[in-house]
Amino acid sequence: MTQMILCGRGGQGIVFLTRLLGDIATQKGLNVISSETHGMAVRGGSVNSHLKIGPFSSPLIRWGQADCLVSLDSSETLNNEHFLKQGGIVFENSSASSESGLYRVDASNMARSIGGIQLENVILLGFSIFLSNFEISLDDIRQQLAEGSRYRTREQNLAALEAGVRVAEALME
Amino acid sequence: MSIVTNDSPNLIRFLMGNEAIARGVIESGCALATAYPGTPSSEVMESLTRWKKELRYPIYLEWSINEKVAFEVAYGASLAGSRSAVIMKMVGLNVASDPFLSAAYLGVRGGLVVIVADDPGPHSSQTEQDSRFFAWFAKVPVYDPASPAEALSMTRRAFDLSEKYHVPVMLRPCLRVCHARQNVSMSGPLDPVTVGPFQKNWTKWAATPKFRLVLHGELNEKIKNISLQESDTRPRLISGAKESTLAIITSGSVSSHVQDIVVSDSRLSEVPVYKVDAPYPVNHKALQELVDSKTQTLVIEETYPVIELQLIDKTKVRGRISGHVPQQGELTPEVVERIIMNFSGVETEEMVSPTIRARRPSLCAGCPHRPAFFMIKKLFSESIFTGDIGCYTLGVNLGAVDTCLCMGASIGMASGFAHAADKTDNDQVVATIGDSTFFHAGVPALINAVHTGANFVLVLMDNNITAMTGGQPTPATDFLADGASAVPVDMEKLIRGCGVKSLEVVDPYDYRALEEALTTAKFFSHEKRSGVSVVITRRACIRSRSSSVPNIKFQVGENCDRCMTCIRDLECPAISFVKQEKIVQIDLDLCSGCGFCVDVCPSQAIAAWRNVK
Known part of the structure; x- marks a missing residue:
């Protein structure tokens, strides 16, 4: 059972991550339910997704129940912290250094250097999955990204994922 | 994107609620579907276009000019014998209410399902209205799905019910179903169903008031039979123990929160939870017997007390009417948890609301609406700005939108401000409206303004798309929902045809041209007071395919x-x-x-x- 909040600003690719993880969970035969933000808020406003794997009916996570928070924007971390359970972990896109229970990767700057800001979500994903104990493995994600239809996007996403993983590996050393 | 690549049965995919509804439409043998975009409903039609293409499914699809026309097109197809669907958001049903109420009396031939997405919160809407209440008002049965998987199943049941009783049937998904995703089992599509060709009968299909009375009696009989004979109108146990002296009755998306809360807390797991799949028309007897057999019953539904109001004796009922459930705002899991804890007598800790500094939405960098608003604000500093529904409502951020009522109201209200000007000091008005909203409900208002000699400037922000909802075509685009070619309607000719004498078309990125066009319009309407002037600021939405942004x-x-x-x-x-x-x-x-x-x-x-x- 996992309950995960993904958050950021409209346009940062929160829905892409939610859908990617949900597709993989579904292919693995798991029960998965999620909820996402659409409409006016997406115009640069605050957005978040709830993703729940396990025997859940509701697509929303209650306050104090999320296992982890994957945040593409540090100010959005503050807006979503109340969803975290005690001891829940935060994975954040930020240039600051990591602390206990709060792991940071400078995904925006790394993304610019490997092909464009739009890759920051996949970098953060690689970073987060390496550091968490989750129903979905890095190999599951590699496989799913490798099935992407457009060559350039596929190669860039895979490179972004590995870039995130390398930062996480270095952090653990 | 969850894509179905073949039509083999029993596929499981991670589907958005709106995709699941579209799948239900295809699995029901529907031959025609129409829609007007609006959050949270828009992805239903978009999913239909994908499935049409991928499965080569023979369905006619259109983004209609507005919800009223969408309803009438779907209704025509139903009378022709086809199963048909019409999709909109809840405020769209206000626009389609005229044909909706009348169609309930006349009845249908091919199954007709009216899919209306509600937005408790509201997150992206003007109101929190409950479309189940509207269904009740129209005497139309309504299904209230709890999840994407159930939305698919209920779409199919809605078509069957509609054809069995010859009534339109509503499917009312809330935002938390529309934009939830879930692993959903799908079946193969059903070949389009037909009930045979149209049979002329004016006493039915063109009924005069005398025959309407007869039809009303028939409708009442249908509703009574549905409530008595269909099991979906009865409360069914979804968790807990029947023997408890308490009960919770729930429906729709909020029932999923109720179920998770009760199941995950051992202090609550005995409380029986009953769900009503079709909350109108309920089986009164079954519902009342359940309530009478308990010491207390809690009714939790989104957004109005539809089930609660259908209970004859409410003395042992807690809900919105008794004040135990808030009368406004979305019933989020935290809110529901507190209501259930209080109802069950379980101690709760004080709930501390988090401090949230949400980023406000803003027009995109490079949005062609921004320069238009900037220039309006610069040249018309003393004016009143009547605004409209779309991305450009965000003109409030630039101080260039003072009012926002409903689709098309910028023009109607501008007329009101202009005609009242003799009695007030507000004699300068600038209305702003987008292209899709103009076609939707702005055209009659413009004719009205021209005809009555209202003096105001109308800025028509034409980005060649319905942008806010994800980029759907408008009547001015040359393609239909599924990409087939369409006849583009000439906006300038339409505006001239409405009787407008002063019309300028300008690229909003061109500072000088924009300034000049708006100055000309100001002179025509505000100084010479010669009637309505229109300035079209034309440039493709930067998010659309036809956008050309400089490198x-x-x-x-x-x-x-x-x-x-x-x-x-x-x-x-x-x-x-x-x-x-x-x-x-x-x-x-x-x-x-x-x-x-x-x-x-x-x-x-x-x-x-x-x-x-």
Whole structure:
């Protein structure tokens, strides 16, 4: 059972991550339910997704129940912290250094250097999955990204994922 | 994207609620579907177009001009013998209410399902209205799905019910179903169903008031039979123990929160939860017997007390009417948890609301609406700005939208302000409306304004798409929902045909041309007082396929004297003031290269930075 909040600003690719993880969970035969933000808020406003794997009916996570928070924007971390359970972990896109229970990767700057800001979500994903104990493995994600239809996007996403993983590996050393 | 690549049965996919509904439409043998876009309903039609293509499914699809027309097209197809569906958001049903109520009396031939998405919260709407209440008002049965998987199943049941009783049937998904995703089992599509060709019978299909009375009696009989004979109108146990002296009755998306809360807490797991799949028309007897057999019953439903009001004896009922459930706002899991804890007598800790500093939405960097609003604000500083529904409602951020009522109201209200001007000091009015909203409900209002000689400026912000809801075509585009070719309607001819004498078309990125066009309109309507003038600001939405944004980015140079004009008057998300360094900065990730800020800057401090690859 996992309950995960993904958050950021409209346009940062929160829905892409939610859908990617949900597709993989579904292919693995798991029960998965999620909820996402659409409409006016997406115009640069605050957005978040709830993703729940396990025997859940509701697509929303209650306050104090999320296992982890994957945040593409540090100010959005503050807006979503109340969803975290005690001891829940935060994975954040930020240039600051990591602390206990709060792991940071400078995904925006790394993304610019490997092909464009739009890759920051996949970098953060690689970073987060390496550091968490989750129903979905890095190999599951590699496989799913490798099935992407457009060559350039596929190669860039895979490179972004590995870039995130390398930062996480270095952090653990 | 969850894609179905073949039509083999029993596929499981991670589907959005709106995709699941579309799948249900295809699995029901539906031959025609119409819609007008609106959050949270828009993805139903988009999913239908994908499935039509991928499965080569023979269905006619259209984004209609508005919900009323969409309903009438679907109703016509039903009378022709086909199964048909019409999709909209709840405020769209207000627009379609005329044919909706009348169709309930006349009845249907091919199954007709009216899919209306509600937005408790509201997150992206003007109201929190409950479409189940509207269904009750119209005497139309309604299904209230709890999840994407159930939305698929209920779509199919709705078609069957509609054909069995010859009534339109509503499917009412809430936002938390529409934009939830879940692993959903799918079946193969059903070949389009037909009930045979139309049989002429004016006493039914063109009934005069005398026959309407007969039809009303028939409708009442249908509703009574549905409530008595269909099991979906009865409360069914979904968790807990029947023997408990308490009960919770629930319906729709909020029932999923109720179930998770009760199941996950051992202090609550005995409380029986009953769900009603079709909350109108309920089986009164079954519902009342359940309530009478308990000491207390809690009714939790979104957003109005539809089940609660259908209970004859409410003395042992807690809900919205008794004040135990809030009368407004979305029933989020935290709210529901508290209501259930209080109802069950379980101690709860005080709930501390988190401090949330949500980022406000803003027009995109490079949005062609921004320069239009900037110039309106600059040239019409004394005017009243009547606004409308779409991305450009965000003109409030630039101080260039003062009112927002409903689709098309910018023009009708501008007339009201203009005609009242003799009695007030507000004699200068500028209305702003988008292209899709103009077609939807603005055209009759414009004819009315021309006819009555109202003096105001109308700025028609034409980005060639319905942008807010994800880029659907309008009547001016040359393609239909599924990409087939369409006859584009000529906007200028339409406006001239409405009787408008002063019409300018301008590229909003062109500072001087924009200034000139709006000045001409101001002279015509506000100074000469010669009637309505229209300025079309035309440039494709930067998010659309036809967008042409220059391959260039801009930066702030040393000439910047921090006058803040760009930040205050342009409100571009790419431009910000960095407090620590006290400089104005352009975020190169966000800058789209429109270059309008170059003309806005009084110190000529902004210049092209570099070409981007």
